[in-house]
Amino acid sequence: MEQPILEVKNLxxxxxxxxxxxxxxxxxxxxxxxxxxxxxxxxxGCGKSTLGLSLLQLLRPPGxxxxxxxxxxxxxxxxxxxxxxxxxRGNNIAMVFQNPLTSLDxxxxxxxxxxxxxxxxxxxxxxxxxxxxxxxxxEDLSIDKDRLYEYPHQLSGGMRxxxxxxxxxxxxxxxxxxxxxxxxxxxxxEAGFIDLLARLKKEYNISLILISHNLxxxxxxxxxIAVMYGGKLMEVGNAEDIFARPMHPYTEGLIxxxxxxxxxxxxxxxxPGSPPDLVNxxxxxxxxxxxxxxxxxxxxxxxxxxxxxxGRQVACWLHDEAN
Amino acid sequence: MEDLIKIKNLKKNFPVQKGFLDQxxxxxxxxxxxxxxxxxxxxxxxxVLGLAGESGSGKSTTGRLLLKLLDPTEGVIEYNGxxxxxxxxxxMRIFREKMQVVxxxxxxxxxxxxxxxxxxxxPLKIHTALTMDERKTRVMELMERVGLSPASFLYYKYPHQLSGGQSxxxxxxxxxxxxxxxVVADEPIAMADVSVRAMILELMKELKEEFNLTYLFVTHDLxxxxxxxxxxxxxxxxxxxxxGNTRELFDHPHHPYTKALLAAVPVPDPTQRRTEEIPxxxxxxxxxxxxxxxxxxxxxxxxxECSQGRPPLKEVSEGHFSSCILET
Numbered sequence: 001m002e003q004p005i006l007e008v009k010n011l012x013x014x015x016x017x018x019x020x021x022x023x024x025x026x027x028x029x030x031x032x033x034x035x036x037x038x039x040x041x042x043x044x045g046c047g048k049s050t051l052g053l054s055l056l057q058l059l060r061p062p063g064x065x066x067x068x069x070x071x072x073x074x075x076x077x078x079x080x081x082x083x084x085x086x087x088x089r090g091n092n093i094a095m096v097f098q099n100p101l102t103s104l105d106x107x108x109x110x111x112x113x114x115x116x117x118x119x120x121x122x123x124x125x126x127x128x129x130x131x132x133x134x135x136x137x138x139e140d141l142s143i144d145k146d147r148l149y150e151y152p153h154q155l156s157g158g159m160r161x162x163x164x165x166x167x168x169x170x171x172x173x174x175x176x177x178x179x180x181x182x183x184x185x186x187x188x189x190e191a192g193f194i195d196l197l198a199r200l201k202k203e204y205n206i207s208l209i210l211i212s213h214n215l216x217x218x219x220x221x222x223x224x225i226a227v228m229y230g231g232k233l234m235e236v237g238n239a240e241d242i243f244a245r246p247m248h249p250y251t252e253g254l255i256x257x258x259x260x261x262x263x264x265x266x267x268x269x270x271x272p273g274s275p276p277d278l279v280n281x282x283x284x285x286x287x288x289x290x291x292x293x294x295x296x297x298x299x300x301x302x303x304x305x306x307x308x309x310x311g312r313q314v315a316c317w318l319h320d321e322a323n
Numbered sequence: 324m325e326d327l328i329k330i331k332n333l334k335k336n337f338p339v340q341k342g343f344l345d346q347x348x349x350x351x352x353x354x355x356x357x358x359x360x361x362x363x364x365x366x367x368x369x370x371v372l373g374l375a376g377e378s379g380s381g382k383s384t385t386g387r388l389l390l391k392l393l394d395p396t397e398g399v400i401e402y403n404g405x406x407x408x409x410x411x412x413x414x415m416r417i418f419r420e421k422m423q424v425v426x427x428x429x430x431x432x433x434x435x436x437x438x439x440x441x442x443x444x445x446p447l448k449i450h451t452a453l454t455m456d457e458r459k460t461r462v463m464e465l466m467e468r469v470g471l472s473p474a475s476f477l478y479y480k481y482p483h484q485l486s487g488g489q490s491x492x493x494x495x496x497x498x499x500x501x502x503x504x505x506v507v508a509d510e511p512i513a514m515a516d517v518s519v520r521a522m523i524l525e526l527m528k529e530l531k532e533e534f535n536l537t538y539l540f541v542t543h544d545l546x547x548x549x550x551x552x553x554x555x556x557x558x559x560x561x562x563x564x565x566x567g568n569t570r571e572l573f574d575h576p577h578h579p580y581t582k583a584l585l586a587a588v589p590v591p592d593p594t595q596r597r598t599e600e601i602p603x604x605x606x607x608x609x610x611x612x613x614x615x616x617x618x619x620x621x622x623x624x625x626x627x628e629c630s631q632g633r634p635p636l637k638e639v640s641e642g643h644f645s646s647c648i649l650e651t
Binding site for chain 2: 043044142159186187189190191192194195213215216217219220222239240243244254255256257258259260261262265267268269270271272275
C-alpha cells in the first residue's frame with residue numbers, strides 16, 4: 001500500500017486552565033491518502049480547529065499535545081526541530097484560516113504579502129519574480145493581476161478568501177488544511193469557492209483537510225468524512241455512505257437537524273442538551289447524555305472506535321460487533 | 324386573509340460621507356447607498372414571509388424599516404391600515420408593543436448586567452401597568468414555555484452564564500412577552516450551532532401557532548427559508564427580484580438570480596453534488612448600481628435591453644412575481 005501523506009495516531013490535546021484541564025482532543029487517529037479530501041465536521045467546541053492547528057504545530061499556549069504521533073510521509077512531525085517544521089509549513093503543508101480579514105495584514109499590499117511568504121522560503125527571490133508568480137496564482141483563482149497592488153480593505157470578502165488560498169498555494173504544497181474557509185462568504189461566492197477547491201484538487205493533486213460545521217459544504221467536497229464530538233471521533237467513513245447510512249446516533253442527529261433544500265421536511269430532528277463540558281466530560285460515551293438511543297453501558301464504558309467491514313469506523317456500543 | 328402589513332414604494336438611502344478632497348474637487352454631488360430601492364409587498368396575518376438574499380441586498384434594512392427602527396426615505400408602511408411612515412417616535416410607542424424583533428447575535432442584544440428574568444420582563448415594564456409580581460409570574464410562565472426551565476432557577480442568571488441556545492431562547496421570550504402580533508426575525512439562527520438551530524426553528528414554528536404570530540424572517544440561508552417560510556421574497560441590491568409561495572418559488576424559479584442562488588446552496592448529500600455553473604463575480608456596489616436590471620452584468624441570459632430601464636415585477640404564475648423581462 002502506498003504511504004499515506006498524513007498519519008495521525010492516538011492524538012490527544014489539552015488546554016490546562018485555572019479550573020482544570022480542557023480535554024480538547026482525545027485519542028484521535030486517522031490517515032489521509034495522496035489526493036484525498038477528508039472533512040472534519042462537528043459543532044463548535046468539538047476540537048476540530050484545535051486538531052487542524054496541531055497538525056502544523058500552531059497550537060497556542062496553553063494548548064499542548066499530550067499524547068500521540070503524527071507522520072507526514074512517514075516523517076515524525078513531533079520529533080522535528082522547529083526549523084524543520086517551519087520549512088514544512090507553506091512548502092508542503094499550507095493552512096487557510098477562518099477569517100481572511102484578520103489573517104491578512106492591513107498595512108501591506110497583496111503583492112507585499114506574497115513577496116514576504118515567498119522570501120521566507122526562497123530567500124534569493126526578487127520582487128519581480130515574486131510578483132510574476134503571485135500574478136499567475138491570482139489568475140488561477142480568477143482574480144485580476146492588477147489587484148496585486150491593492151490592500152486588503154480594497155477587496156471584497158470573497159476575494160480576500162481567495163487571496164488567502166493563493167498565499168497557501170504559492171509554495172505549491174501537497175496538503176491544504178482549510179479551517180471553516182467559507183463561513184464569512186455569501187452562498188454564490190461560497191459555491192464558486194467550492195468549485196475552485198475541486199479544481200485545485202484535480203489540477204494540483206492536492207490533498208485536502210476541510211474543517212467545517214457546515215455539512216452541506218463538506219458533502220460537496222469531501223471524499224471521506226470524520227464526525228467529531230467532544231474532542232473524539234464518533235464516526236469516520238466515505239462521504240456517500242455516511243450521509244446515506246449514518247451509524248452513530250450523533251451523525252444521524254447532525255444530518256437530520258440541518259434543513260435540506262432538496263427535501264420536504266416536516267420536522268427537523270432536534271438534539272436536546274448542549275455539547276459537553278470538556279473539563280469534566282461525561283463518563284462513558286461523551287454523547288451519552290444527549291443520545292436518544294442511550295443504553296446502560298454507554299454511561300459506564302467509553303466505546304472504542306471500531307472498524308467495520310466496509311472500512312467505516314464507528315465509536316458506539318450499538319455497533320459493537322463488527323459486521 | 325387580510326393583510327397585516329402592506330408596504331408601498333419603500334425607499335431608504337444612506338448618504339455617503341465623502342473625504343475632504345473629494346468634496347472640494349468632485350463638486351457638490353452627493354452620493355447615496357440605495358439600500359432599499361422602491362419595493363412593495365404585503366404580509367398577511369399569520370404568514371411567515373422570508374426575505375432572502377446575499378449580504379448587502381438590503382434585507383435587514385427592510386426589516387428595520389418595517390419596525391421604524393430606521394426612518395424610510397420615501398414610501399408607505401401600512402400596519403393594520405395605519406401608515407407608520409408618518410408617525411413620530413412618540414406615536415410609535417403604542418405600536419411597539421405589537422411589533423417585536425429578534426436579532427442575529429443574542430449575546431450582543433442582551434445587557435450583560437441584567438438578570439435574565441429582568442431582561443425578559445423589561446418590555447412589560449415599559450408597555451404595561453403590571454405590578455412586579457404579576458410581571459414575574461408572566462415571565463416565568465413564558466420561560467417554561469420556550470424551554471428555559473427550571474424558570475425559577477434561570478430567572479436569576481446573567482447572560483454569560485447561559486449557553487448559546489439558552490440565550491437565543493431568552494431573546495425570543497423577550498420578544499414575545501408583550502404578546503406581539505408581528506415579529507421581525509433577523510437571521511435569528513445564523514450564529515448558533517447546527518443542533519441549536521434546529522431547536523430554535525422548531526420552537527419558532529410552535530410559538531407562531533400558539534401566539535398567532537406573523538413573522539418576517541430575514542435570512543441568507545435558503546434551506547432554512549424553505550423550511551419555515553410560507554412565502555419568500557428574493558432581494559438583490561435593494562430590489563425584490565422575485566416573490567412567491569415557497570414551494571412555487573423553489574420548484575419553478577423564474578428569475579436567473581433566484582436560479583443561481585438555489586443552485587449555489589450546498590446540499591448535505593454527496594450524491595447531489597452541484598453540476599450547474601455559478602455566476603462569476605460578486606454583488607456590485609449599491610452606491611452606483613448597474614443600470615436596468617441590477618443583475619444583468621452577472622446574468623448569463625442577459626440581452627442588450629436588460630441594461631435599459633428597471634424591469635417591473637410581473638406575475639408569472641398565480642401570486643408569483645418576477646422582475647425578469649425574459650421568458651425563461
